[in-house]
Amino acid sequence: MDNLRLNLGCGGTHHPDWVNIDFAPRQPGVLGYDLGREIPFPDDTFATVYHSHLLEHLPKRAALPFLRECFRVLRPGGVLRLAVPDLEGIARAYLTAVDAVARGEADADARHAWMVVEMVDQLARHVSGGEMLAYWRQKPLPAQDFVLARLGAEARLAIASAGSAPLPPDPAAASALEIGTFRRSGECHLWMYDRFSLLRLLQEAGFVAAEPVAASFSAIPDFGRFGLDVEPDGNTRKPDSLFMEARKPDAPAVSGPRVVQVCMQHTGGAGSAAARLQQGLSAIGVPSFLYVSSSAGHIPGVAVIPAASGQTLLREDDGRTLTHSQWPAFVQANRATLARHTHRPPGLELFSESETAARLSDIPAMELAQIINLHWIGGTADICRDTAFLKGRPIVWTLHDMHPFTGGCHYAGSCRAFEQHCGNCPQLGSTDANDLSRAQWVRKMTAYRELDITLVCPSRWLAGEARKSRLFRKKPVHVIPNGVPTDVFRPLQRAPIRNHLGIGPDDFVMLFGADALTNRRKGFAELRAALERLRADNAVSGILLLTFGSNTGPDPASLPCRSLNLGRLSTPEELALAYNAADCLLAPSLEDNLPNVVLEAMACGLPVAGFATGGVPDMVEDGRPGRLAPTGDIEALARCIAALRDLSPQDRALSRLHCRETVLTRFSLPAQARAYADLYRQLLEARR
Structure with missing residues (x-):
C-alpha cells in the first residue's frame, strides 16, 4: 500500500x-x-x-x-x-494553417478547416458530436494524415466509427434547456490551458x-x-x-491515528452527529474521513462511497444531493419486506435488515485506516458480509439507536428480547420464533463473534441497554456524549426573529420538532394531551406551539392552543433561528438516545420541558436548564410546561444562561473529539 x-x-x-x-x-x-x-x-x-x-x-x-x-x-x-x-500548441498549429492557406499550399484549406474545428468545436458545441463528428463523417476524410497526427491513435477508432454514428442533431432546433443540459453533460470543453x-x-x-x-x-x-x-x-x-x-511538498508525518468513519448520511440525527465528530477530529489534527450513502452537498472530509461494478451514483433534482444506488434499493427492499408483515402495528418507525450492496472492502485504501468508526450504517455498510476484511481491525461503533443489537427494530419499546435473542417480534406483528428478527439477530451474532468491536454510546441509557444485550454484553462500552457546534447554535437577537414570524413579544412560544407526527416514539400524542390539560386549567392563553420538521405540521383545529408550522428546516442556521424564536423546547419522546435537538436548543439558550427519557436526563438537569417529567406522565409534563411559562424574567434569563453554559462545558465539539481521540489511541496502544 x-x-x-x-x-x-x-x-x-x-x-x-x-x-x-x-x-x-x-x-x-x-x-x-x-x-x-x-x-x-x-x-x-x-x-x-x-x-x-x-x-x-x-x-x-x-x-x-x-x-x-x-x-x-x-x-x-x-x-x-x-x-x-x-492551447498554445493548438493556436500555433492554427496560425501555421492560416499561413499555409495564404501561401496557397496544397491541402492547406483542409488543414485550416480541421484546425478551426479542433480549436473551437468542443468549446462551442450545443449538441453531442458537434462539428467534429460532422467533419469525421466525410468520405474520404480531408487532411486525414494531418488529423491523425494531431489527435493520435485514439482518434483513429473514433473516426472509423463516425460513419456509422447518427448525424448530429441540428443545434438550431435544440431548446435552451436541452443546450444547457448538454453543456453540463461533460462532453464539452469549458476552458483551455x-x-x-x-x-x-x-x-x-x-x-x-x-x-x-x-x-x-x-x-x-x-x-x-x-x-x-x-x-x-x-x-x-x-x-x-x-x-x-x-x-506536493514534503511535510512531517501526522501523529494521530488514521480514522475512517461510515454513516448513512451527514444530515439528520445520526448523520449530523457523525459529521460533527468528523469536524471536531479534523480541528484537533486527527486524520479522519467520513463515507456516506447520501450527501446533500460538498462538505470537506465527507464523500459518498464510490460506485463499484454494478452500482451507480444518483444525482437528485436539486443538483446537489448525490446518493449511492444501494440506499434507494435498501429502502425499497425494506418496504417490500415490511409489506409482507400484514400484522405490523401502526405508528412505528423503521425496521431494517442489515444487508447492503456495498462493502467497505471494495473502497480503495480502506486498508490504510487504523480505526474504522461506524455510525448508523443501514443501507451503507454490511459488516456481516465483510468479516474477512474487518477481522482483526479495531472497530469503534458509535450507537445512535438500538438497531445494532436487535433483530431489526431501532427502538425496542417494551420488548426485551434483545437481552437473549430476538424472535416473535412485536414490531413485525409476528408470533413466529424463527421470524425475520431472529434471522437478522443470528446473522449479526455470527459476525460480531469474529470482530474487534468497541462501542461508544452518546448516552448512559443506551450504554446500559447495549450492556444488557446478548450481542454486545461482552464488548467494551464507553459513554462519550455528542458535541454541538456552539458557533452556529448560539443565542441571537430574538426580537427581530419573532417579529419576522409574526410572534408577539408577550407570547410564550413552545418549540417541537419531528420528521413525522405519526411516529409514536416522538410523543406528540402525549404532548397534545398535556396541552389539553393546560387548556382545562385555563392556562393556554398567550401560548403558541411552533413546529418544524414536517411540511404539513399538526392540524391547527385539533390543537388546544395556537400553532405555527415552519416546515422542514434544511440548514443548521435555519434551526438556530427557530430555537431563538422560542421560549422553551418540548421533548416528549418516549424513547430516545441523546437527541441533537435538545443540545442545539440548549446551546441557543433554550430551556427544555419534556420526559426524562433515555439520554435526555444526561443533558437536562431537572430544575436548572429545564423541567423533566417521568416518561409518559402527561399531568407532570403539563406542570413542567407551566413552570417554564411562569418563570420570572430574571429566572428565565438565568435559565437561558445555564443552558448555554451546560453545553459549552460538557457538550462542545472539541471535548467530544478529544475523548474519541483518546479512545482511538488506547485501542491502538493495546494492540502493540
Whole structure:
C-alpha cells in the first residue's frame, strides 16, 4: 500500500495497478464518482495522482478546487501528472494553417478547416458530436494524415466509427434547456490551458516543482509500463496534449491515528452527529474521513462511497444531493419486506435488515485506516458480509439507536428480547420464533463473534441497554456524549426573529420538532394531551406551539392552543433561528438516545420541558436548564410546561444562561473529539 496510484477520469484508458475512477464508468474495474464534487478518498492517501484530458471539461472556477482535491489526497512528496489539450500548441498549429492557406499550399484549406474545428468545436458545441463528428463523417476524410497526427491513435477508432454514428442533431432546433443540459453533460470543453496558465493554477493549489514534460518522461516510477500516455508502439496517445508534472511538498508525518468513519448520511440525527465528530477530529489534527450513502452537498472530509461494478451514483433534482444506488434499493427492499408483515402495528418507525450492496472492502485504501468508526450504517455498510476484511481491525461503533443489537427494530419499546435473542417480534406483528428478527439477530451474532468491536454510546441509557444485550454484553462500552457546534447554535437577537414570524413579544412560544407526527416514539400524542390539560386549567392563553420538521405540521383545529408550522428546516442556521424564536423546547419522546435537538436548543439558550427519557436526563438537569417529567406522565409534563411559562424574567434569563453554559462545558465539539481521540489511541496502544 506504499505506492497507491490514482487515475481520475480514466475513460477507457486505465491499468489494474491503479485505482481507476470515472464520472460514468463503462468497464469493469473502474469506480464511479462525480469528480467535480470532490475526490472520494482521505487526505494523504496516494503516492501518485494522474488525469488526462479531464481538467478542460470542468468550469474554470471549478479547476482550482479540483486541483486542491488532487493535492489533498496526495501524500507529501507525491507526484501529480496531468494532460490537457495544449492551447498554445493548438493556436500555433492554427496560425501555421492560416499561413499555409495564404501561401496557397496544397491541402492547406483542409488543414485550416480541421484546425478551426479542433480549436473551437468542443468549446462551442450545443449538441453531442458537434462539428467534429460532422467533419469525421466525410468520405474520404480531408487532411486525414494531418488529423491523425494531431489527435493520435485514439482518434483513429473514433473516426472509423463516425460513419456509422447518427448525424448530429441540428443545434438550431435544440431548446435552451436541452443546450444547457448538454453543456453540463461533460462532453464539452469549458476552458483551455497553456503552460503558463496551468503552471499558475498548480502553484495556487499548493504544488511545487511544476513543469511541462514530454509524454514519454515522468518522475513517476515505471510510469511507461502502464501505457497511459504512450502507446505500445511508442507513439503518444494524445499528441495534441500539454503534459505537466508537479509535486506536493514534503511535510512531517501526522501523529494521530488514521480514522475512517461510515454513516448513512451527514444530515439528520445520526448523520449530523457523525459529521460533527468528523469536524471536531479534523480541528484537533486527527486524520479522519467520513463515507456516506447520501450527501446533500460538498462538505470537506465527507464523500459518498464510490460506485463499484454494478452500482451507480444518483444525482437528485436539486443538483446537489448525490446518493449511492444501494440506499434507494435498501429502502425499497425494506418496504417490500415490511409489506409482507400484514400484522405490523401502526405508528412505528423503521425496521431494517442489515444487508447492503456495498462493502467497505471494495473502497480503495480502506486498508490504510487504523480505526474504522461506524455510525448508523443501514443501507451503507454490511459488516456481516465483510468479516474477512474487518477481522482483526479495531472497530469503534458509535450507537445512535438500538438497531445494532436487535433483530431489526431501532427502538425496542417494551420488548426485551434483545437481552437473549430476538424472535416473535412485536414490531413485525409476528408470533413466529424463527421470524425475520431472529434471522437478522443470528446473522449479526455470527459476525460480531469474529470482530474487534468497541462501542461508544452518546448516552448512559443506551450504554446500559447495549450492556444488557446478548450481542454486545461482552464488548467494551464507553459513554462519550455528542458535541454541538456552539458557533452556529448560539443565542441571537430574538426580537427581530419573532417579529419576522409574526410572534408577539408577550407570547410564550413552545418549540417541537419531528420528521413525522405519526411516529409514536416522538410523543406528540402525549404532548397534545398535556396541552389539553393546560387548556382545562385555563392556562393556554398567550401560548403558541411552533413546529418544524414536517411540511404539513399538526392540524391547527385539533390543537388546544395556537400553532405555527415552519416546515422542514434544511440548514443548521435555519434551526438556530427557530430555537431563538422560542421560549422553551418540548421533548416528549418516549424513547430516545441523546437527541441533537435538545443540545442545539440548549446551546441557543433554550430551556427544555419534556420526559426524562433515555439520554435526555444526561443533558437536562431537572430544575436548572429545564423541567423533566417521568416518561409518559402527561399531568407532570403539563406542570413542567407551566413552570417554564411562569418563570420570572430574571429566572428565565438565568435559565437561558445555564443552558448555554451546560453545553459549552460538557457538550462542545472539541471535548467530544478529544475523548474519541483518546479512545482511538488506547485501542491502538493495546494492540502493540
